[in-house]
Amino acid sequence: MSDRYLTAVLTEAEHVAKNYDQVAQSTESPTHEYLQYAVLRLLEGQSEAVAERFPQVDGVTVGYGRDKSMFDSWGSDVEWWETVSPREECTRFRLFYPDDRTMIPRVIIDVMAALGAWRVWDGNAAVCGSYDHCERREVHYLWPDDHPVEELLQERLQHADGAVAPDGGQTGDIRDRMVVAEQATQQDALEPRTRRAVDEPMNVSLLAKGGRYEVASASGNRYDVDIIGKSCTCPDWQQRTPEGGCKHMRRVDYEIKQGRVPRPDGRLPTELDVRS
Incomplete structure (x- = not known):
């Protein structure tokens, strides 16, 4: 593995x-x-x-999410886990690239090797229902939690000006606390699902461009939310389809509006977007 790509990954991170x-x-x-x-x-x-x-390949799209969550959603419909069983402790990257390439672009291989991920599947995107990428190919990589690369990044962050706090914000940054405080007096007036969406501990991450997110709930379960298609894999949505969405859909909407996760197009909102 070239130090060039590891340096690039750490610098961008x-x-x-x-x-x-x-x-x-x-x-x-x-x-x-x-x-x-x-x-x-x-x-x-x-x-x-x-x-x-740094080499670039036109037409590359990156999606990622928890491997077990993807298996729970698509395990019976795709062949991705026939060779490697779902891993609870891993992130699965799905990388799409133009199908006119006979081989996986070298830059993808080098960047994922620098990250410490290993390839587990590749094939035609349309075969696995990726209709938005029907004229493309995709390759999958698994990346384990607590990889040594994370330690390398943490060392760099600790030596940088303005160390990064454990919650991901800048040390001393109280913006999130201010948001919670400003809304505290309004909590009693919120509809129960919305109140749970705001109050309960949940982790939200981008699963794929186009509005698909993963929500890890306080119960330990993980659900896929399609914020554009307005659906969730949780029992509440599947069985009741509540007006306004389940708490997971509402939490994704809340996180997007607060600027904490990428927008459905994969890009982060600007400070102006968050305030408006």
Whole structure:
């Protein structure tokens, strides 16, 4: 593995931590989230911290989510887990690229190797129901929690000006606490599902562009939310379809509006977007 790609991943992840810390404000593993989002930015050509000479491939799209959650949603419909069984402790990356390429783009291989992920599946995207990418191919990688690369990033962040706090925000940053305090007097007036959506501990992360998110609930269960298609894999939505959405759909909407997770198009809101 070339040090060049490891340096690129760490540099972009450090940039994410300093400038887009909202991607990790609802997780207990901020370095994991920073690195995931850094890979997305590098491979989709959004990097602002890495030199322009970093190789790019047009038409690459990156999605990621918990492997077990994906299995719970699609396990009976796709062949992804025939070789490697679902891993509770892993993130699964889905990387799409143009089908006119006979081989997986080298930059994908090098970046994922630098991250410490291993390839577990590749094939035609349409075969597995990825109709938005029907003329593309996709390759999957698994990346375990608590990988040593996270320690390398943490060391860099600790030595940087303005250390990153465990909750993913800047040390001393009380923006989230202010939001909660401002809304505290309104909690009693909220509809019960909305109140639970705001109050209960949940981790929200982008699963794929197009509005698909993963929500890890306080119960330990994980659900897929399609914020555009207005659906959730939780029992409440599947059995009752409550008006206004289940608590997981409402939490995703809340996190997007607070600027804590990427928007459905995969991009983070600007400070102006959050305030408006």
